[in-house]
Amino acid sequence: MLSLVVLISGGGSNLRALLEAAQDAEFPARVVAVGADRDAEGFDHAEEFGIPTFSAALSNFESRDAWGEALLEQIQVWKPDLVVLSGFMKLLPPAVVSALSPNLINTHPAYLPEFPGAHGVRDAIAAGVTQSGASVIVVDNGVDSGPIISQERVAVLPGDTEHTLHDRIKIVERELLVQAVLDIANGHINLKELSLA
Known part of the structure; x- marks a missing residue:
């Protein structure tokens, strides 16, 4: 466990x-x-x-x-x-x-390495992109720069605000996080190997 x-x-x-x-x-x-x-x-x-x-x-x-x-x-x-x-x-x-580390993971509301930092959703809206996403990563000493465990795209819809986009990203983020923890627990993801890659 x-x-x-x-x-x-x-x-x-x-x-x-x-x-x-x-x-x-x-x-x-x-x-x-x-x-x-x-x-x-x-x-x-x-x-x-x-x-x-x-x-x-x-x-x-x-x-x-x-x-x-x-x-x-x-x-x-x-x-x-x-x-x-x-x-x-x-x-x-x-x-x-x-x-x-490497048993230290983080979620981020963007499709890394796109839009790292504290305002990933706002930055995606400001950039006018048609898609952003969510990522789960191993934490390193950079800003959202560690090895990627999993990620998924989320469409940016016409008329999206930072709030509406973030709400949709959070749903994906939660699913990715739960699955990542499951995969780590079951040995399907080896954080040490991922960090050395």
Whole structure:
């Protein structure tokens, strides 16, 4: 059974998808804790499913590295097999990435390497493209630059706003994330091999 710590910053819709998938006794992964960089709304999902939570706000620390150390300590208490960044909007310090990688994955609302960064959906709309997408990647020290685990295209429709497009991308993102966790748990995806490729 693959144990997961999920890190969030907001509403936690991807987290909820994982929690719901894990309700199935056949699903080979369980969320053991949920962390955040603030008092995130998504903690409500964790509470509903009886999952412990923790938070570490960057503003409470004198440096990003000190914050990273504190966050890593809280993650490691749970000894997770996999850490999932799910709408986690802070860049992890290199020491944290090194400690957790390659068992550290992230979702991104674009078809990488297109539109990396915090505003992938807005950037796709601004660029006037006809399609964007969703990706699941292994986290490295770049910005959305790690090895791609899976991705899928999502059409940009005439009249789409950042909000309407993001809503459709989130549906695909959730499906990709749940499938990626399933494939990692079943050994169909080897994160170490993927990272060395």
